[in-house]
Amino acid sequence: MKTLEAVQLQLPLNLAVHSSRFTFIDLFAGIGGFRIALNNLGGSCLAYSEIDKEALKVYQANHLSYLNQDEISLGDITQVDQLPTGVDIVVGGVPCQPWSVAGKLKGFDDPRGKLWFNVISLLAKSQPKSFIFENVRGLASPKNRENLEFLIQQFEQIGYRVYWEVINAYDFGLPQNRERVFIVGIHQRIKGHDQYRFPAPLKTNPRLLDILDPKQFDLEPIEKVKLDPDILFGGVIPPSRNRFQKDDELNDFFVFSDLRNGHTTIHSWDLIKTTAREKMICLTILKNRRRKQYGEKDGNPLSYDDLSQLISGLKVEELEALVEKKILRKTVEPKYEFVNSKNMSGINGVYRVFLPTSTTLPTLTATGAKDFIATRSIHGDNPEDYKRAFLTQIYRKGKYLPIVAKHACRLQGFPDDFKYHPREEVAKKQFGNAVPVPVVEFVAKELLKVLLI
Structure with missing residues (x-):
């Protein structure tokens, strides 16, 4: 177990720490999404915790330099006895699989779900001024709401006023429909601990083409036609449609599936x-x-x-x-x-193809999906012409590209000079597990206002 004394002896003594606006500790650090956001706001990291060796290589390559090479690597959080005291913010993306629909929804019965108790224990001992944690939307679902309320009670019992909200990355400038629960805690000893407010959406209306290299794409202006919902859905609008799918416009994507029959579904018999x-x-x-x-x-x-x-x-x-x-x-x-x-398996190795003019992509995940981006746009006056145009002008001509690590990097708001993992599949998995940088930055900016930093 790493003791408090051991941690304090290893605290880096460099100008970056002393000249920073605030200090933070990066738990479940992954490849450093939280860290980039907090560094952008003037913060200095005192210690980080990550056990995935491949993620750790990427984290250290991007965030550690000769100025902070002595920064503490805490390793496995279950083996840490206590964190440094006097820290302004503790952050982390606590493993989300126990609460994810993509996982087995075991919650606290999953060993990864029990990591919350390690976090709470460490916070109780070190009493940082505040914290920000991120998790999947499933943690706030009706099925898990009691668990979320239990966590909030635990944080309150160790002295924190707690706030939570489901935030979509799209609302903060990223063309990704990614909803995540953000939990912010402010210690009750802090004046104004009851004044925190989550940031308001930016209303920037990003689009997929914002993250694309225009040299690879043939993007002619396309004016979408308005159609009666009865034409698109046969009189019954599917309840599964999300906020980015308009009921009077053709979809900006095509789904390859023999188990569905929407107006932009491509079947094997097509x-x-x-x-x-x-x-x-x-x-x-x-x-x-x-x-x-x-x-x-x-x-x-x-x-x-x-x-x-x-x-x-x-x-x-x-x-x-x-x-x-x-x-x-x-x-x-x-x-x-x-x-x-199987829906997610798609057909012939393709699950979905998104047009470059699409408003957003679905949530990036660690497991990934067989998703592609079309390199040109198409027009259709009705569903039949639209599907025919897609098949003849895009699919049969191979005018589509896979979503690669470079796209995933931008979809999560990481900088273009970020050095991601050399293996494409590993890099995409790591970005799928990461936190959207702009969301953290805006959430943390509001927190700093309360902390008067």
Whole structure:
């Protein structure tokens, strides 16, 4: 265990610390998103904690220099007994998997969820003036709300006034639909501890093309047409649409999936030669596969007898032809289901393609997704023409690029000169785990006003 005495003996004695506006400790540091934001505001880091070796290499390469090479590396937070005292702000992105929909939602039953208790214990002993922690939106979901309230109670019991809010990175200048819970605590000994306010959205309306290299893209001005929602959705607007999807405009992205049927969904039967009747058979399976009369699964295979009641004059040979084309596969019963049976897997290695004029990309994640960016824009007066233009002008001509680490770096607000991991997949994973730099900067700026720093 690292004792307080050991920590104090290792405190760096350099001009950067003494001339700084404030000091901070960077827990669960990752590759340093919190640190960049706080350094931008004039802060100096006294110590950092990170156990991932690859993240640590990137962190140290970017943030440690001859001025602060003696800065404390705390290592595993579970092995730290106490933090330095007199610190202005403690920050960190406590591991989010226990609360994430992408994880198993085990909460405090997950060992990573228990890390919150290590944090609370360290804060209780060192009593910093304040803290900022970040986590996935799932922590504030109805399922986990009791856990969030429990954490707040624990912070209050050790002397802090606590504030929390779900903040979207898009609202602070990044073209990414990334919602995260930010928890700010101010010690009650601080005058004005009850005066904190989260920053208001900037209303800058960023777009995807803001992070792109214009030399790689053919961007002609495209005026979007307004369409009746009945034309786009057949009279039923899906409840899953987010704030960036307008109900009277064509989507700025295309989804490759045999399990959906939106106006910008690309099916496997759109990509290979199929007859109008074959398309109709596939759509019939798509529309009926979730009906409970065919099984209790979220999506059920259908037998020939099932389908013959839905499709007039259906022949087994027609289903077998779709099996031959690898659109359908036959189960042991035998029944028929789509070969492409997982949404996130997409089709032919592609899940989503976003137009460069898109308002935003979905949340970057550590696991990543098979997402691409089109290198040109398209126009369509109706859904059919729009989909046809995408297939002929973008997909079939290969006019799309994968989202790479350079894009992820900008999507998270890291500077262009940031030295990310040399392995592309590792770099994208690290950016997916990172905190959006501008959001931290604005949240911290409001905190500094209360601390009178």
